[in-house]
Amino acid sequence: MKKTVEVLPDQTALIARSLDLILTKLDTAIKQQGRFTIALSGGSTPKPLYEAIANQKLPWDKIHVFWGDERYVPPDHPDSNERMARLAWLDRVDIPNTNIHAVPTLDNDPAVSAAKYEQHLQGFFHSAPGEFPALDVVLLGMGDDAHTASLFPHTAALQVRDRLITVGNKDGNPRITFTYPFINAAKSVMFVVAGANKRPALAQVFAPSADDLAYPSRLIQPQGELLWLLDAAAGAELSA
Numbered sequence: 578m579k580k581t582v583e584v585l586p587d588q589t590a591l592i593a594r595s596l597d598l599i600l601t602k603l604d605t606a607i608k609q610q611g612r613f614t615i616a617l618s619g620g621s622t623p624k625p626l627y628e629a630i631a632n633q634k635l636p637w638d639k640i641h642v643f644w645g646d647e648r649y650v651p652p653d654h655p656d657s658n659e660r661m662a663r664l665a666w667l668d669r670v671d672i673p674n675t676n677i678h679a680v681p682t683l684d685n686d687p688a689v690s691a692a693k694y695e696q697h698l699q700g701f702f703h704s705a706p707g708e709f710p711a712l713d714v715v716l717l718g719m720g721d722d723a724h725t726a727s728l729f730p731h732t733a734a735l736q737v738r739d740r741l742i743t744v745g746n747k748d749g750n751p752r753i754t755f756t757y758p759f760i761n762a763a764k765s766v767m768f769v770v771a772g773a774n775k776r777p778a779l780a781q782v783f784a785p786s787a788d789d790l791a792y793p794s795r796l797i798q799p800q801g802e803l804l805w806l807l808d809a810a811a812g813a814e815l816s817a
């Protein structure tokens with residue numbers, strides 16, 4: 578694993594650097610394999626990044642978008658990660674609808690939705706059960722409790738190692754999430770984290786030893802590249 582930590586002066590610089598890295602990876606992936614696959618994170622931090630991507634002139638038909646996690650709400654719900662990404666980016670560009678691989682959230686049972694999303698991913702990547710296909714980029718945020726995607730501290734989702742997708746649990750509310758082994762299969766995992774409120778959790782995630790189940794972002798140790806992109810408010814005291 579190649580781990581890099583970059584601390585940018587402020588959130589504007591953080592978003593600009595994140596955009597630059599994504600565009601470089603996108604260009605390389607399309608040149609080498611004819612397509613680029615990225616899993617999006619939710620929450621508030623990535624919204625300006627998605628807006629910046631929407632302003633680029635890109636080969637949208639070669640770009641495939643997935644979600645690393647999703648709240649278990651309809652896609653038009655204010656909490657929906659899909660809704661946020663569509664408003665900030667996807668509805669503003671000419672990307673084919675078949676390239677937008679949204680998480681199903683309208684079944685009565687989150688486990689059914691998780692299985693459906695897993696089957697969709699296996700079909701897209703032509704992977705067999707037990708195989709972990711490698712996305713080009715998995716974008717991640719981190720909560721102030723050190724959760725990432727919807728892998729929350731001391732939840733059952735942290736124990737799932739033989740699936741791509743599982744059901745997360747945030748304070749009793751179901752989420753659909755990539756498992757940490759699936760995230761770790763990515764060619765590049767990019768954390769984009771901002772704000773002083775994330776500093777204590779980052780200290781635990783970067784500590785030489787701490788409880789992985791208490792600080793789930795510690796579980797993200799990809800075979801490929803691990804990039805931590807932080808603003809100074811979050812990461813001033815850290816280094817690789």
Ligand SMILES: O=C(O)[C@H](O)[C@@H](O)[C@H](O)[C@H](O)COP(=O)(O)O
Pocket residue numbers: 618619620621622623646647648658717718719720724725726727
């Ligand atoms: O669905 C979600 O909420 C996210 O995927 C989640 O993992 C998010 O990245 C963190 O909670 C950080 O959120 P902020 O960027 O809002 O701090």
